[in-house]
Amino acid sequence: MRTGTKIGLGALAAVLLGAAAFTRFIVYPEHASLDVAAGTGANPTLPAPNPTLMPTVNIARVAGWAQGAKPVAAPGLSVAAFAQGLTHPRWLHVLPNGDVLVAESNKPPSGDKSTGVADWVADQVKGMAGAGVTTPNRIILLRDTDGDGVADLRTVFLKDLYSPFGMALVGGDLYVANANALVRVPYREGQTEISATPETVVDLPSGINHHWTKNVIASPDGTKLFVTVGSNSNVGENGLDAEKGRAAIWEYDIATKAMREYATGLRNPNGLGFEPRTGALWTAVNERDEIGSDLVPDYVTAVKEGAFYGWPYSYYGSHVDARVSPQRPDLVARAVAPDYALGTHTASLGIAFSQGSTLPPAWTGGLFVAQHGSWNRRPKSGYKVVYVPFTEGRPTGKPVDALTGFLDADEKAQGRPVGVALDRSGALLVTDDVGDAVWRVTGAAASQ
Template identity: 65%
Template sequence: MNRPILTALAAAAFLAGCGETAKLPAEATIGPAPQLAAPDKRMIPTVNIAPAVGWTDTAGPTPANGLAVTALARGLDHPRWVYTLPNGDVLVAESNKPPKPKEPKDGGDGLFAQIRNKVMGMVMARAGAGVPSANRITLLRDANGDGVAEMKQVFLQNLTSPYGMVLVGNELFIANADALVKVPYTEGQTSIATPPTVVTDLPAGINHHWTKNVAANREGTKLYVTVGSNSNIGENGMAAEEGRAAIWEVDVKSGAKRLFASGLRNPNGLGFDPDTQVLWTVVNERDEIGSDLVPDYLTSVKDGAFYGWPWSYYGGHVDGRVNPQRPDMVAKAIPPDYALGSHVAPLGMTFSSARGMPPELANGVFIGEHGSWNRKPLSGYKVVFVPFIGGRPSGPPVDVLTGFLNAEEKAQGRPVGVALDKSGALLVADDVGNVVWRVSKAR
């Protein structure tokens, strides 16, 4: 039997179910001081993906008591991120992973590495992430405020796997997979034909983590851009990680950038606390050391701080798989503020507002948990709320939107980006259901 067939068969066997089951209760890996299990050192990683099936008819997720959910728009093409313009129009980045660069036939890898790559490709396909990127931003307009958009049209196209968006003055900044770009914007316009201008290039290439997000400070003078790692734990060599696993600060006027924080394996959701103006992010931590490790997290982001990746996690917990070891870097690593649970895959994050939410959801952050592919049992696949008091997380996450998994543990949807609309209601991009959901107070 030739090697490609053997590799494919081995990968299929992996996907039939492999790896260990979580030993810790899920709640033990959540909070400011999560319990960290011993690493599981087996060669074959845990694989347990919820196959993507989408929603049937007019079905949708289940809101928490006191909330209602409507489909702001259906029939989108892999919606990943949402952004609300000042006039209430909603921009949706319809996007997916850019094409993989051509590599040598064997890539210098052994059979196990080829099997792992095949497994990951099959995982992504089953998760609904195998479709080509639409590479566009669509505008949604709900003129009568009934929670359903009457207008859905292409706003900007021919982008490169766009993700985060932010408006500063009359310029819309977009985080493509390979660059931060901008276009002029006039309030109320429904499409833009002007080609984007590059503000600054961003690390791209192999794109193990391709998503880039962007947020602006209150003054509109600085932008903050997330860039995920190019590997799980640096196995592609640290030269391939130059400028990655980091958050960059970009000057709005000049486009000059500097490294703001590093050691963040895959930061996604990003935003400033409206009360303290402290920058926060959610981060996807490393894989393949068990269902209990490593908890993904929510953390404030300090200027110049290093958060451990790849040499350690949660401060000084050394990852023995990384070679060479760097005790000097481990000594610098600071622990994150709040664990969200192992492998929940937090992507979206936005601060709440009392304008459109009940009092118990008025102060804190909403987080879109895309869901695990490497944990038994499954985790994530929901939108949660983490309450804040005095600018800090103050209690366990509260489920806001659930039901993305059906009774057979297949994914009807998977939440990604979250944002507030003009009224303060919560918008959720669902990239498997191809829907943007709107969550508001029940009438």
């Protein structure tokens, strides 16, 4: 499979000009023609592709939060720090007793590194996007012992993992999705650390690891696990062999140990959740880059068993990506269009359905989505948490900003949201891997 020559040109330019000069040269080759809102909703505007010789690179430089600073909550909501001083917190899991598990993680070390443009650029610009943080490879436990909305107990719950991300509890087993395997450890309610060596349940595709994050969620009846595996490239430039088992959501049967592809053609699925009314599995997916600031919208969608969602051959159903050769018209013909667009290049990651939360009524019937923020768009997009209203199990209307302020007045990143989850009290928790914090969102009148 061939997909053009941008990587070769980029590498050549870096050699000739030096990384710093190259970065200045390519930073802003094109600008969005459409407002990011055009790429949202059930029927997003999809213009013609606008590929450029060099990709648009517009990553927020890291500033971090000043003392006492925090994100900005929407009217009717309030935000405060649940925990600060963490090390690159990425994903969340709330245990039945209310303890909060936080995966402190980043991409695997250099032996498991991407050759894709996005990761290559991030490696050249260490001060941007929070790149270059060594992965802590551990899970932290946070506990609010006095119910004041702030974690006052913090322990290293599980260590010596391999770029951990998703977590799921089934009975007395805690499952962790490492970058290269789904592993399991025994868990007893209330324990604050686990010393047992993780047992490998099933290996997961890794290798070059363009998209290293793996998420896992248990089915409501606890019989199956669903595991996300992102693609190993932007649009297949590393070859089809490198994509085996990737760009997919897998289903693992706990009793039989059978593993099968549940849905495919999903470039980089991350967030997972079951919609409360219908019981359908939903996911958030990062779409492809380098065909302009106006393409392609990231999305959330109900995941249909056996469905193919287009990657790499097409996007949003039958929109063919001309960079991919040879094409597969048979697969394009059956590609399923996703349900709801979240804007171009927003890097939408974590999702959490809000039904049953203790937030104000305007926020209790839909889906929260953490948008980590763009690198391939000018102007920037994402860098916030949005709320997607649902009616009768389906998204309706446009996304609403719930938590903003992650970019400062100079468009530097004070923080970047990643994972979202409801805590036991019904408040919304948000991980911030640049701000090294977990934020807690409640109703504006709530004291905790």
